[in-house]
Amino acid sequence: MPGLIRRTLLIGGVAAAAGGVALWRLRRPGGVELEYGGDPAQLLDVAYPRATDAAPVLVIFHGGDFATGDKDDVTVWPEWLEAGIAVVRVNTRTSDQAKWPTQADDALAAVVHLQRNGAELGLDPARMVLMGQGAGAYLAVNTALSLVEVGLPPKGVVSLYGPMDFSTLDADLRTLGRSPARGPADDAASPESRLLGFAVGEKRAAAHAASPLARLDRMREPLPPLLIRHGDADTMVADLQARRLREAWLAADPNASIDYKLVPGAGHGGAAFETGEVKADVLAFVGEALG
Secondary structure (H helix, E strand, O other): OOHHHHHHHHHHHHHHOOOOOOOOOEEEOOEEEEEOOOOOOOEEEEEOOOOOOOEEEEEEEOOOOOOOOOHHHOOOOHHHHHOOOEEEEEOOOOOOOOOOOHHHHHHHHHHHHHHHOHHHHOEEEEEEEEEEEOHHHHHHHHHHHHHHHOOOOOOEEEEEOOOOOHHHHHHHHHHOOOOOOOOOOOOOOOHHHHHHOOOOOOOHHHHHHOOHHHHHHOOOOOOOOEEEEEEOOOOOOOOHHHHHHHHHHHHHOOOOOEEEEEEOOOOOOOHHHOOHHHHHHHHHHHHHHOO
8 A cells, every 4th residue: 555545544544533522621831731532531741842843742651551550650851841842641541441452542543643733732743752661662662663554653762661572471580580570461360461351371372463573573664763771670571571672673674773771770660760871861862863
């Protein structure tokens, strides 16, 4: 299918479900909160820099095992706003509200909403980086691949301590000699199983098929720059998941630019990813990707 037609179908099809949605929901100091779909959970907010020109955009998906968490949990670093970058934080429906791939559809719909309404929102969605923390990294990477497939790749992707293949979560922790801090992902009651609607351990192939890594296995095309940071003491998501992402990204595009580092002594999230070297690396990557 020609690229222009594919893009039109994507933008029109995803946005159709949000027809008639009010553009503005709530004005906040320095920004706005708005609906991007017909469900009350489908919300995003925009924090604006002081510059008046259309701003490049950093879109962030929060963590929370797909079941908890909120966009308000994500700290908007003032350095982004000072650099003239608008920061968008996105909520998607939780696993208790709907099963996968609803969350993937929501994440893509939020980006499409920004693309369609960029002028009204004072944004330049042609300059966009996607970022995620934990479960949000799964969404950020997945959404980036959807955009690549229709010829609208983001300028960069940031993956912080995210799972990338539910089917190997337990095996990866065992390989590193770690016990899962929140219980086995293979169990029917795990966050991953609740998201997918089946026990990961009973349908391992299906769990893998839902992953960004499975999508990368099928792709052989240019990919955007990628920054990966993961704690080397993480007992919730083994850092082998980060290495798997790096390897799959390079297999799909051997010329891809990847900044991959493990964070010594860091667990799953926390201050190590909000300060110091990691923060400096993320700021530099986002700033360079958005020019």
